[in-house]
Amino acid sequence: MGKNQTITSLNKAIQLAKEGDTIRILPGVYKEKNLVINKRLTLLGEGSPLFDGENKYEILLINANKVEVSGLSFDRSGYSAMNDFAAIKVIDTDSVTISNVQIFNAYFAIHVSNSTRTQIHDNDIIGSPASEQMTGNGIHLWKCSQAHIYNNNIRGHRDGIYFEFVTDSKIEKNFSRKNIRYGLHFMFSNSDYYGHNKFIDNGAGVAVMYSKNVTMLNNWFQQNWGASSYGLLLKDITDSHIEKNKFIRNTVGVLMEGSSRLQVKQNLFQANGWAMKVQASCDDNLFEKNNFIGNSFDIGTNGTLVLNKFTQNYWDKYEGYDLDRDGRGDIPHHPATLYSMLIEQNPTTLLLFRSFIVTLLDKAERAIPSLTPELLRDERPVMKQLLL
Amino acid sequence: MLLQQLGWLLVYGILNGGTPKSKSSNMSLRIVYIWLLVAGSLLSCSAQQEPIIFGTDLCHFCKMTLMDEKFGCELVTKKGKVFKFDDVNCLLRFMRSGAVAPKDTKETLVVNFEKKGELLAVSTASFIYADYILTPMGSRVAAFSAKEAAVKFNNNRDGKIYTWEEIKKIVP
Numbered sequence: 001m002g003k004n005q006t007i008t009s010l011n012k013a014i015q016l017a018k019e020g021d022t023i024r025i026l027p028g029v030y031k032e033k034n035l036v037i038n039k040r041l042t043l044l045g046e047g048s049p050l051f052d053g054e055n056k057y058e059i060l061l062i063n064a065n066k067v068e069v070s071g072l073s074f075d076r077s078g079y080s081a082m083n084d085f086a087a088i089k090v091i092d093t094d095s096v097t098i099s100n101v102q103i104f105n106a107y108f109a110i111h112v113s114n115s116t117r118t119q120i121h122d123n124d125i126i127g128s129p130a131s132e133q134m135t136g137n138g139i140h141l142w143k144c145s146q147a148h149i150y151n152n153n154i155r156g157h158r159d160g161i162y163f164e165f166v167t168d169s170k171i172e173k174n175f176s177r178k179n180i181r182y183g184l185h186f187m188f189s190n191s192d193y194y195g196h197n198k199f200i201d202n203g204a205g206v207a208v209m210y211s212k213n214v215t216m217l218n219n220w221f222q223q224n225w226g227a228s229s230y231g232l233l234l235k236d237i238t239d240s241h242i243e244k245n246k247f248i249r250n251t252v253g254v255l256m257e258g259s260s261r262l263q264v265k266q267n268l269f270q271a272n273g274w275a276m277k278v279q280a281s282c283d284d285n286l287f288e289k290n291n292f293i294g295n296s297f298d299i300g301t302n303g304t305l306v307l308n309k310f311t312q313n314y315w316d317k318y319e320g321y322d323l324d325r326d327g328r329g330d331i332p333h334h335p336a337t338l339y340s341m342l343i344e345q346n347p348t349t350l351l352l353f354r355s356f357i358v359t360l361l362d363k364a365e366r367a368i369p370s371l372t373p374e375l376l377r378d379e380r381p382v383m384k385q386l387l388l
Numbered sequence: 389m390l391l392q393q394l395g396w397l398l399v400y401g402i403l404n405g406g407t408p409k410s411k412s413s414n415m416s417l418r419i420v421y422i423w424l425l426v427a428g429s430l431l432s433c434s435a436q437q438e439p440i441i442f443g444t445d446l447c448h449f450c451k452m453t454l455m456d457e458k459f460g461c462e463l464v465t466k467k468g469k470v471f472k473f474d475d476v477n478c479l480l481r482f483m484r485s486g487a488v489a490p491k492d493t494k495e496t497l498v499v500n501f502e503k504k505g506e507l508l509a510v511s512t513a514s515f516i517y518a519d520y521i522l523t524p525m526g527s528r529v530a531a532f533s534a535k536e537a538a539v540k541f542n543n544n545r546d547g548k549i550y551t552w553e554e555i556k557k558i559v560p
Binding site: 084158180181182188203204207209228233235255257 | 443444446450451452453455522526
C-alpha cells in the first residue's frame with residue numbers, strides 16, 4: 001500500500017489482508033489512529049513510512065500471534081493520564097517481533113503486556129524530555145516471559161526499559177541514555193539476564209528491585225550524577241550475579257539495600273563519589289576480584305553489622321606492603337573510613353572533605369578502629385590492578 | 389503561637405526602644421536585620437509539610453524517584469523531619485517498621501489523585517482500592533479529597549472505597 005497505490009490506508013489493507021499476508025508500506029506520512037492487527041500479518045515499511053498520531057491517538061495495537069512489524073516510523077502518539085497510551089501496544093500475544101522501527105515523541109513507545117516470546121530489536125526510540133512527568137517508558141513490559149530485547153537505542157523517556165513481572169527474559173546490547181528516571185528498571189522480575197548494555201547519563205541510573213536470580217554482565221553504568229543518583233540500585237535482590245560491569249563517574253556506583261546472596265565479581269569501579277554503599281540490611285554477599293580505582297570513597301555503610309565478604313579486590317587506597325611477594329597485601333584492608341561513616345549520618349560534614357583534621361581522624365581510626373565496622377575488611381587485597 | 393507573639397513583642401520593643409538620635413538609616417537597616425533574624429528563627433522552629441518535587445525526590449522507603457503526580461505520600465515528624473514516599477504501601481511499610489513512633493508523627497499526608505501534587509491529610513481523605521488503579525509500587529490505592537469524589541471517579545467500576553483506618557489494615 002502507499003499514497004499512489006490502489007490501497008491508500010493501512011486500516012483498509014489490514015482488513016483486506018488474510019492470515020499470513022505481508023503488507024508492504026511505501027514512503028509517506030499517514031495519519032491513522034487506533035489500528036488493530038488481529039491476525040497473523042507482516043508489516044514491512046519501505047523507506048521509513050511515517051505514522052503520525054497527532055498527539056492524540058494510540059497508533060498501533062497488536063493482538064495476534066506471530067505478527068512482525070519492521071521498518072516503520074511513528075511520531076507523536078497521544079498522552080493520557082489514565083491509560084498508558086503507546087505508539088505500539090502489544091496485548092495477549094505470542095512471538096511478536098518489532099524491529100527496525102523508529103519512534104519519536106511518544107508517551108509510551110512500545111508497551112507489551114501479557115505476552116510471551118516477544119522480540120524487540122534494532123529500534124530507535126527518542127522521547128521528548130520537554131514534558132518531564134508526561135513521558136512514559138521507552139520499552140515497557142508487564143507480565144511477560146521469554147522476551148528478547150536487543151540492539152535498541154532509547155533516550156528521553158521516563159525509564160528506558162521497564163520490566164514488571166517479567167521472567168526468563170534477556171536484555172542485550174541496548175544503549176539507554178538521558179532518560180529522566182532510570183536507564184533500566186526492574187521490578188518483581190525473576191530469572192532475567194541483562195548484558196552488554198550501556199546506561200549513560202540517566203536521571204538515576206538503573207534500578208533492580210524486588211527480584212531474584214538476575215544476571216547482570218558486562219554492562220556500563222556511567223555518568224549518573226546528582227544528589228540522589230546512582231549507577232545501580234539494588235533493593236531486595238537475592239541470588240543474583242553482578243559481574244564484569246563497569247561503574248564509571250557515578251555519584252554512587254552501587255547502592256545496595258536489603259539484598260542477599262549476590263556475587264559481585266570482576267567489576268570496575270572508577271572515579272565514583274562512592275564506589276558502593278552497602279547498607280547493613282545486606283547479608284551473605286560476596287565481593288571478589290573487583291578493581292576500586294580513584295573513587296572518593298570506596299565503601300559506605302550505615303551500621304556496624306557486616307555479614308558480607310570482601311576478598312581479593314584491588315584497592316588503590318591500600319597502604320599495606322607485600323613483604324612475602326605473593327601478590328597479596330600482608331595486612332587486611334578496611335575500605336570504609338571513619339569519615340565515610342560520619343557523612344552517612346551527617347551529610348553536611350562533607351564540607352570538611354580532604355581537610356587535615358579528616359585525614360588525621362581517618363589515620364587514627366585505621367590504627368584503632370572504633371566506629372568503623374572491624375569486620376568490613378578485605379583479608380587478602382591484591383597489590384596490582386586486576387586485569388578484567 | 390506563643391513563640392510568634394513573643395517574636396512580635398521583641399520586634400516592637402526594638403522599634404520603640406531606639407533613642408531619638410538613632411533615626412539614621414544605619415539604625416533602620418539594623419532593625420531590618422533583627423526583623424529578618426527573628427522571622428527566620430521562627431520559621432525554622434515549626435514542623436511543616438513540604439511540596440513533593442516530582443522527578444527529583446526519592447521515596448524514602450524504596451528509593452525510587454517520584455514521577456507520577458497522581459500518587460505520593462508524606463510523613464512529617466514533630467521535630468520537622470519530612471519523609472516522602474511514592475506509594476501508599478511504601479508509607480505503610482515505613483510506619484510499620486517503627487522508625488518513627490506514632491507519637492512523634494505530626495502529619496501524614498497523601499497526594500490527591502485528581503489534583504497534581506496537592507497534599508491531603510490521610511484522616512480526611514477517601515481512598516479507592518481497585519485493580520484498575522496502577523500505582524508506582526502496586527498498592528492499587530488512589531486518594532481523593534472526599535467520599536463523593538471517590539464515588540464519582542469509581543463510576544460503578546469494581547473499586548472499593550475506604551477510609552485511612554481501613555486502608556491501613558488492607559494494604560500489605
